[in-house]
Amino acid sequence: MVNPSQKRHRAVKxxxxxVQRPNGNRIRLWALVRLFKISPxxxxxATNYSRPYVARLLSPRDECNGSAEFxxxxxxxxxxxxxxxxxxxxxxxxxxxxxxxNVLEQMPADEVALGAMVVDWGGAVHPEPQTKVx
Numbered sequence: 001m002v003n004p005s006q007k008r009h010r011a012v013k014x015x016x017x018x019v020q021r022p023n024g025n026r027i028r029l030w031a032l033v034r035l036f037k038i039s040p041x042x043x044x045x046a047t048n049y050s051r052p053y054v055a056r057l058l059s060p061r062d063e064c065n066g067s068a069e070f071x072x073x074x075x076x077x078x079x080x081x082x083x084x085x086x087x088x089x090x091x092x093x094x095x096x097x098x099x100x101x102n103v104l105e106q107m108p109a110d111e112v113a114l115g116a117m118v119v120d121w122g123g124a125v126h127p128e129p130q131t132k133v134x
Contacts, residue, residue: 020063022060022065023065023066025065025066025071026057026065026066029057029058029066029071029074030058030060032078033058035089036082036085036089037085037087037089038081038082038085039085040054040055040058042081042084042085043074043081046073046074046077046080046081046084047070047073047074047077048073049070049073053066053070057070
């Protein structure tokens with residue numbers, strides 16, 4: 001008979017396992033993906049690894065650290081991945097036609113003659129075609 005002060009405990013169902021910290025390559029990959037807004041699909045296409053494999057590397061809950069071969073391949077293809085992304089990293093505001101005209105008017109005449117510009121109705125600036133004077 002069990003003494004009431006000595007209660008039975010249930011068996012432990014889940015043991016303690018320390019959480020492994022992600023390796024440095026995974027942390028750098030996370031930073032690049034967040035900084036440049038790169039999709040897992042773009043990384044998968046460039047490295048010829050599956051998208052689920054890349055998604056596992058990007059998941060903070062998965063303990064997959066990735067192979068050295070994957071990170072070597074990504075290192076070589078990284079400029080292509082960054083160049084091929086659809087979102088812009090830097091935003092450049094458009095310049096109004098009036099602002100371009102004001103800048104051209106403030107330039108000395110010899111500089112304007114060397115690099116004459118023509119502004120079309122859409123606001124784009126084009127170099128003026130050089131005409132021959134005989």
